[in-house]
Amino acid sequence: MATTQDTYTGDNSTTTYNITFDWLVTTDIKVSLDGVDQTLTDDYTLESNNTQVEFVTAPGQDVAIRIYRDTDSDELSATFFAGSSLRAADLNNNFKQTLYSVQEVVSRFIDRTNAVFENIIDMGGFRITNMADGTADSDAVTKSQLDAAQTYNDEQLTEAVEDAQTAVTQAQTAQTAAETAETNAETAQAAAEDAQEAAEAAQTAAETAETNAAASAASAASFAGNTIFFGFRRSATSNLLLDYSSPEETDTYATADYEYKEGSQWYIGSNDILNTEGDNIGEPRFSFNADGHLILDD
Numbered sequence: 001m002a003t004t005q006d007t008y009t010g011d012n013s014t015t016t017y018n019i020t021f022d023w024l025v026t027t028d029i030k031v032s033l034d035g036v037d038q039t040l041t042d043d044y045t046l047e048s049n050n051t052q053v054e055f056v057t058a059p060g061q062d063v064a065i066r067i068y069r070d071t072d073s074d075e076l077s078a079t080f081f082a083g084s085s086l087r088a089a090d091l092n093n094n095f096k097q098t099l100y101s102v103q104e105v106v107s108r109f110i111d112r113t114n115a116v117f118e119n120i121i122d123m124g125g126f127r128i129t130n131m132a133d134g135t136a137d138s139d140a141v142t143k144s145q146l147d148a149a150q151t152y153n154d155e156q157l158t159e160a161v162e163d164a165q166t167a168v169t170q171a172q173t174a175q176t177a178a179e180t181a182e183t184n185a186e187t188a189q190a191a192a193e194d195a196q197e198a199a200e201a202a203q204t205a206a207e208t209a210e211t212n213a214a215a216s217a218a219s220a221a222s223f224a225g226n227t228i229f230f231g232f233r234r235s236a237t238s239n240l241l242l243d244y245s246s247p248e249e250t251d252t253y254a255t256a257d258y259e260y261k262e263g264s265q266w267y268i269g270s271n272d273i274l275n276t277e278g279d280n281i282g283e284p285r286f287s288f289n290a291d292g293h294l295i296l297d298d
Contacts, residue, residue, distance in 0.1 A: 002103040005068035010059030017053050019046075023069050024077060024096055026050050032066045033059055035120035071100040228273065230284065231258035231266035240294075244284055247271060 078090035
């Protein structure tokens with residue numbers, strides 16, 4: 001049988017495919033992808049002296065590529081008139097036109113005993129009748145097979161809905177029981193929390209009383225143990241002197257020695273005025289500032 005078409009399968013990378021059949025004019029060369037005709041120049045070009053088709057974009061993976069001949073059968077390739085000369089080339093082209101058209105009809109003829117389609121089938125709105133039930137995975141199915149499948153699916157759906165409704169009812173019952181148990185647990189928890197709060201309040205009150213007692217005791221002990229006498233007086237050379245006691249001393253200081261211009265220059269303090277670190281540890285933190293005023297250092 002004469003070759004009237006070439007078929008390939010796209011791989012998403014190859015763009016050039018060979019033309020192996022003969023043709024009269026390049027307009028007889030047609031190209032389709034998955035049954036859809038492509039447009040010359042926009043989608044593909046003819047290359048290598050019209051022996052190859054080169055796609056603008058490589059056909060995708062597994063796309064059906066069909067390069068076929070569709071000879072013009074509406075008009076003769078050459079028309080002869082009375083008295084005109086006959087050229088062998090024109091006669092041959094007319095015969096080729098007829099031959100190619102017949103070859104295309106034969107190659108695309110549907111054999112009723114073993115038909116193989118190589119393109120999309122358009123039934124034009126008509127039905128396919130008297131068809132057997134499909135058996136293979138790639139077979140078409142009949143309406144009776146579809147109806148049987150639909151009936152089965154409906155039955156399965158009804159059964160599934162009933163099972164789902166039963167499950168919902170059971171879940172609602174379980175949820176009600178769980179909510180009742182949760183309410184009882186919350187009531188018990190609330191009572192336990194109230195008791196815990198009362199216990200914590202009592203414990204806090206006891207701890208507060210204990211803290212206050214400890215603070216009072218510490219204050220009394222601090223006041224008793226840290227009382228310091230501080231007295232300022234003028235020396236014979238008119239220098240300002242500071243006398244101060246320590247918590248361990250039992251000496252007696254005469255306040256009259258610390259009177260100046262009818263004012264008392266002494267007071268009772270605590271040892272927080274004494275240095276607790278450095279070279280002057282244990283000494284009062286008094287000093288003169290730049291203006292000559294006596295100040296308590298930080």
